Amino acid sequence: MLNYLAFVYLSFLIESNFAYISNLGDDLKVVTRETWIRGAKNGLNTTWELGKVIVPVYIFVVFLQHTLIIDWIADKLEPVMGMIGLPGEASLVLVLGKVLNLYAAIGAIMSLSFTAKEITIIAVILSLSHSLPVESAVGAKTGVSPLYITVLRIGISIIAGVVLNIIL
Numbered sequence: 739m740l741n742y743l744a745f746v747y748l749s750f751l752i753e754s755n756f757a758y759i760s761n762l763g764d765d766l767k768v769v770t771r772e773t774w775i776r777g778a779k780n781g782l783n784t785t786w787e788l789g790k791v792i793v794p795v796y797i798f799v800v801f802l803q804h805t806l807i808i809d810w811i812a813d814k815l816e817p818v819m820g821m822i823g824l825p826g827e828a829s830l831v832l833v834l835g836k837v838l839n840l841y842a843a844i845g846a847i848m849s850l851s852f853t854a855k856e857i858t859i860i861a862v863i864l865s866l867s868h869s870l871p872v873e874s875a876v877g878a879k880t881g882v883s884p885l886y887i888t889v890l891r892i893g894i895s896i897i898a899g900v901v902l903n904i905i906l
Contacts, residue, residue, distance in 0.1 A: 788841055795834060795845030802830070803849065822896065823859055823903030828852065835864040836892075837871065855906045863899045867891035 802808040812826030819826050827850050835843030843864055847857065870891065874884035 791841040792845035795842045796849045799846045799849040822899030824856055831860055835868050839869045859899050859902045863895040866895035
C-alpha cells in the first residue's frame with residue numbers, strides 16, 4: 739500500500755512538472771551543442787584571465803622564498819601578524835590581496851604553507867578588505883570618502899582577524 743501511495747504521489751509530481759514545462763512555451767531553454775561550446779569558451783577565457791594573475795604571483799612568491807627577502811619581511815612583521823594569529827609570511831598574502839586583488843592573494847597562498855586556521859583568518863580578512871585602490875575609487879564615485887572607507891574596511895578586517903584568532 740505504501741509503495742502504491744508513493745507511486746501515485748510521484749506520478750502526480752511528474753505530471754504537474756510536465757504541465758508546468760509545457761506552459762513555459764518559448765521560455766524553455768534547451769541545452770544544445772552551441773550552449774556547451776559557448777560555456778567551454780567562457781570557461782577557458784576565465785581560466786586564462788585568472789591564470790594571468792595567479793601564475794606570475796605564484797612564481798614571484800616562490801622566488802622570494804628562495805631569497806632572504808621573505809624571511810626578512812616575515813621577521814619584521816611577525817609581532818604584528820601574531821596578534822591576528824598569522825605568521826609573518828602572511829603579510830605578503832594580505833598586501834597582495836589588499837593592493838591588487840584576491841587572485842593575487844590566492845597565488846601567494848598556493849606557494850606558501852598555512853594551516854586551516856590561518857587560511858580561514860586570511861580569507862575573512864581579505865573578504866572584508868580586498869582590492870582597496872579599485873574599490874576606494876568606486877566608492878569615491880558614489881560620494882564616500884576613499885580614506886574613510888579604506889580605514890574602515892582595514893579596521894573591521896583587523897578586528898575580525900583578532901576575534902577569529904581568539905575563537906579558532
